[in-house]
Amino acid sequence: MDFWSELIGTQTAPPPPVVLVTGVLALVVVLSHTPWRVARNIITIVHEAGHALVALLAGRRLSGIRLHSDTSGVTVSRGRPTGPGMVFTSLAGYIAPSLVGLGFAALLGTDRITLLLWVCTAVLLAMLIMVRNVYGALLLLVTGAVLVSVSLLTTSGVQAAFAYLITWFLLVGGVRPVSELQRKRSRGRARDSDADQLARLTSTPAITWVLVFFVVTLGSLGLGTTWMLTGIVF
Template structure:
């Protein structure tokens, strides 16, 4: 019994830490096109943006914890907005980093995912994503948010356990392309809202009040991070 359990744990560890062969180049390109087809049309984007909101609010929450703030909870709403509440000093570096983490989290997660896929660690990426979603679920404070995170986590878990290697690769590459491409659009949406006098309490405006740096400069940072992540991550995915 002990030997069987040890062997099972060993197999599990090998599965997690092992590498998989890179998919054919055509599959990488097709998954990128699929992700682009989800990000660009408004109808698809309205639904898919929930995934970007998960990453956005998760970024706020993770950085809040890493900077020593107390995370009270995260809410995700059906209009794809979200709210992360943390306690601590209302000013200072920790608050600045927490506020800056939202718009930068999705593209940076995509960049990290692209790095893992570039190393052939497809299964590891799926398990890491599942673990992050489980950790986030603990801090969710509303029903819609809980259902959204559970569905996302169940999808990652199901693909990692039940799907064959080809399906895992297609799913992982689509997700990473989506984070890279979908991480670009929110900053442009925020810019458009601010141009028309909306989003007065956006992350960029909060950062402006915290740092006395114009909100436009923070928007530039969001654009720079998302576009650089897309370029760098795309090069990793396409192996160029």
């Protein structure tokens, strides 16, 4: 009973400087080279989780998920090769990190820090069931171990800072893969990207879908930032 009360209850929000520092730290990681290559694995996890969740909601059969050491990933589902279900499944990947970050910003706005951390852990456990390669399984286990350790072994202040860091990272980090995608496309190196698959499914130019990705990711970043900073300004 105590666990459930703590899970759905509220926790003390961190001091305003912590909110700002975690935001700056997330931005530094996203704009860096080596730290970004490591941290981008988190974006890939959420990207593939987005594909998987929408595939299931669309009535498709999820065959498996692979996460690779070059931070790429693949989610395979079975069902009709065309139609709205396939369109939404293809659309979900690039916008998933930003939308999840926006949802987390909403949770932080109500001071539900513990719930945020355990939602992350639950998603990782669900993905672990469907992962189909060793690197992917190890990545999920290590990431899950970090989340559980923070949730169970650290103070409420550390948990709050960690929750804000995750949220900032998803919001800020959700934008960079879209720009990377378009750079690859401009060099002819991403002919099977989600945007190009959407173009074949809908007869709409791939660049239009890239712009959709940008609108959603940048819009989520702007709105999420407003939600998190409003609490420390007013």
